Amino acid sequence: MAMTTRMPLIAGNWKMNLDHLQAVAFVQKLHWTLKDAGHDHSTVEVAVFPPFTDLRTVQTLLDADKIPFGLGAQDLSTHDSGAYTGEISGAFLSKLDARYVIIGHSERREYHAEGDDVVAAKVQAALRHGLVPVICVGETSDDLEKFGASAVPVAQLRAALEGVAADADIVVAYEPVWAIGSGQAATPDQAQDVCAKLRDVVAEVLDADAAARTRVLYGGSVKAANIAGFMREPDVDGALVGGASLLVDEFSSIIRFQKHVGV
Numbered sequence: 706m707a708m709t710t711r712m713p714l715i716a717g718n719w720k721m722n723l724d725h726l727q728a729v730a731f732v733q734k735l736h737w738t739l740k741d742a743g744h745d746h747s748t749v750e751v752a753v754f755p756p757f758t759d760l761r762t763v764q765t766l767l768d769a770d771k772i773p774f775g776l777g778a779q780d781l782s783t784h785d786s787g788a789y790t791g792e793i794s795g796a797f798l799s800k801l802d803a804r805y806v807i808i809g810h811s812e813r814r815e816y817h818a819e820g821d822d823v824v825a826a827k828v829q830a831a832l833r834h835g836l837v838p839v840i841c842v843g844e845t846s847d848d849l850e851k852f853g854a855s856a857v858p859v860a861q862l863r864a865a866l867e868g869v870a871a872d873a874d875i876v877v878a879y880e881p882v883w884a885i886g887s888g889q890a891a892t893p894d895q896a897q898d899v900c901a902k903l904r905d906v907v908a909e910v911l912d913a914d915a916a917a918r919t920r921v922l923y924g925g926s927v928k929a930a931n932i933a934g935f936m937r938e939p940d941v942d943g944a945l946v947g948g949a950s951l952l953v954d955e956f957s958s959i960i961r962f963q964k965h966v967g968v
């Protein structure tokens with residue numbers, strides 16, 4: 706496997722929280738907090754995933770104040786344009802300088818009945834428009850009981866990567882559904898085990914170089930108090946953070962995990 710140093714990514718999924726005015730206040734405060742703490746942006750990448758209605762405002766702020774956060778959307782359409790009321794095209798997200806788009810989050814899979822076929826089509830749509838898909842996979846507590854931790858996420862990732870070119874830029878997020886918003890995170894060992902298996906899937910479906918450079922995140926009840934344990938694991942390259950990404954001090958402590966990890 707080729708040697709690469711993967712830049713850790715701490716990604717904040719705001720879900721349906723913070724309107725565009727609240728988003729401005731939040732991003733400014735987070736930026737100042739990280740600046741005051743002397744955070745070095747060349748060592749950890751920060752990305753925020755606001756609701757669609759905030760994207761233009763946040764993009765303008767990042768641009769005007771030269772705030773080095775990546776911008777991401779929480780979803781996109783499988784289609785590029787046309788009669789799809791309420792849908793958002795990847796083309797529009799690219800025009801807003803969004804770099805990332807979350808695809809296959811368990812809340813989309815559960816509440817919007819998005820199956821593996823829709824997730825795979827959305828991955829293709831993202832790549833068509835130069836966006837980096839953050840492909841979310843994870844097992845429910847039922848799946849965990851029946852099949853163990855890795856079987857479902859591994860199968861979901863295989864399906865999502867169908868037809869993806871080996872040189873594509875993707876991010877994978879292992880998010881056990883039972884850990885999302887529950888306060889009960891996986892252990893670092895469990896996260897490492899599944900993240901390593903997901904990296905093997907990238908190697909098998911794409912190739913060894915893709916596996917070496919692709920960032921695999923853990924998500925599910927990540928907090929300042931547990932991030933260090935995850936980041937010590939060799940196959941965990943960052944975190945997708947929900948609830949804790951809405952609290953400036955907590956999120957900035959997560960971003961500054963190197964203080965606790967000693968790496």
Ligand code: PEP
Pocket residue numbers: 718880884885886887888924925926927945946947948949
């Ligand atoms: C998420 O929704 O992607 C998530 C990980 O949420 P939380 O951090 O709140 O568990």
